[in-house]
Amino acid sequence: DTGVSQDPRHKITKRGQNVTFRCDPISEHNRLYWYRQTLGQGPEFLTYFQNEAQLEKSRLLSDRFSAERPKGSFSTLEIQRTEQGDSAMYLCANEPGREAFFGQGTRLTVV
Amino acid sequence: AQTVTQSQPEMSVQEAETVTLSCTYDTSESDYYLFWYKQPPSRQMILVIRQEAYKQQNATENRFSVNFQKAAKSFSLKISDSQLGDAAMYFCAYRSMEYGNKLVFGAGTILRVKS
Numbered sequence: 067d068t069g070v071s072q073d074p075r076h077k078i079t080k081r082g083q084n085v086t087f088r089c090d091p092i093s094e095h096n097r098l099y100w101y102r103q104t105l106g107q108g109p110e111f112l113t114y115f116q117n118e119a120q121l122e123k124s125r126l127l128s129d130r131f132s133a134e135r136p137k138g139s140f141s142t143l144e145i146q147r148t149e150q151g152d153s154a155m156y157l158c159a160n161e162p163g164r165e166a167f168f169g170q171g172t173r174l175t176v177v
Numbered sequence: 178a179q180t181v182t183q184s185q186p187e188m189s190v191q192e193a194e195t196v197t198l199s200c201t202y203d204t205s206e207s208d209y210y211l212f213w214y215k216q217p218p219s220r221q222m223i224l225v226i227r228q229e230a231y232k233q234q235n236a237t238e239n240r241f242s243v244n245f246q247k248a249a250k251s252f253s254l255k256i257s258d259s260q261l262g263d264a265a266m267y268f269c270a271y272r273s274m275e276y277g278n279k280l281v282f283g284a285g286t287i288l289r290v291k292s
Contacts, residue, residue: 108282
């Protein structure tokens with residue numbers, strides 16, 4: 067266990083619904099990342115926070131996606147009006163030092 | 178933009194034998210980090226080994242070692258005395274030092290260990 071917790075572990079939703087995922091890092095006030103991993107591929111960067119500031123967003127992050135990290139603690143990733151193409155594993159990574167620690171991910175299935 | 182290529186979708190090794198996983202990358206930067214991560218089935222991704230580009234000496238961590246060829250932009254992982262617990266998906270990843278801190282991953286190599 068890396069100490070990074072993600073909730074829920076699995077989410078099945080109907081197309082068009084909104085979903086929200088949560089990531090609890092090892093510690094606060096450091097870097098936190100979101101990645102998306104589709105089957106058979108490596109994770110792709112979505113966005114990252116330094117403390118509560120969102121410093122970079124990938125072009126993969128359409129306007130249906132929003133992420134927050136209030137007070138530099140836990141983070142949430144919301145997907146509005148889900149599409150089947152959003153089905154993937156969503157990984158959170160926390161970097162209290164020089165090493166990134168990953169959570170177990172939230173597997174999203176859009177039906 | 179940086180890219181990472183893992184040309185071996187799947188590899189197999191006999192228990193106690195040695196296996197090498199390949200990785201090449203493309204960058205115009207001179208300072209960066211390279212990593213190998215292990216992702217067991219349904220489990221969290223964990224760091225196996227890290228290499229700083231400015232270091233000429235290849236990194237080693239117990240049974241894991243790398244062959245870092247900066248000019249060739251090659252970064253292979255050697256696993257010695259393979260164990261059943263080494264079976265997993267292995268990802269090679271690049272991190273820029275100049276333009277932000279995200280990891281850029283390859284597509285991964287599935288490693289199967291035969292008993």
